Amino acid sequence: MxxxxxxxxxxxxxxxxxxxxxxxxxxxxxxxxxxxxxxxxxxxxQEIEAQNVITVSGTGEIYAKPDLALVNFSVVTEKKTVAEAMTENTKKMNAIIEKMKEQGVE
Structure with a gap:
């Protein structure tokens, strides 16, 4: 105990x-x-007192040929029937694409 x-x-x-x-x-x-x-x-x-600090600043420009372009366009055709409008739209669009290819745009 x-x-x-x-x-x-x-x-x-x-x-x-x-x-x-x-x-x-x-x-x-x-x-x-x-x-x-x-x-x-x-x-x-309060500002911190800078000690043993090197500050460098500068600007620069660069020039280059553009190698990419984004083109948005549309062709509108009004005809009596959808088939006629589609056929004419296709012809116009193909002509535009062909003209762009002639200019060197792929």
């Missing part, structure tokens, strides 16, 4: 000691965190 009481008292002592160390560590951790936040707040709105 005495051994169990002794072990229980030791267990309570060890737990209490652990709790004290844990609370102390937690207090230090929060104190350091708050201190760091306050230090960071001092720099808000």
């Amino acid at each position: 005495e051994i169990q009481e002794f072990q229980f008292k030791n267990l309570k002592f060890i737990f209490g000691l652990f709790a004290i160390f844990f609370l102390a560590a937690l207090t230090v951790w929060f104190s350091v965190g708050i201190s760091n936040q306050l230090k960071e707040g001092r720099y808000i709105g």
Whole structure:
């Protein structure tokens, strides 16, 4: 019975000691965190002094022949029947495509 009481008292002592160390560590951790936040707040709105910095800026232009063009167009034909309009539209469109190929557009 005495051994169990002794072990229980030791267990309570060890737990209490652990709790004290844990609370102390937690207090230090929060104190350091708050201190760091306050230090960071001092720099808000202030310029940082540049030391050992090289700044380079420049502009450039490049010229090249275009190698791609996007062309959108349409052909409209009105006839009495759909077949007639389609036939004439096809002829007009083929003529336009042929003219573009003659100009070197592929």
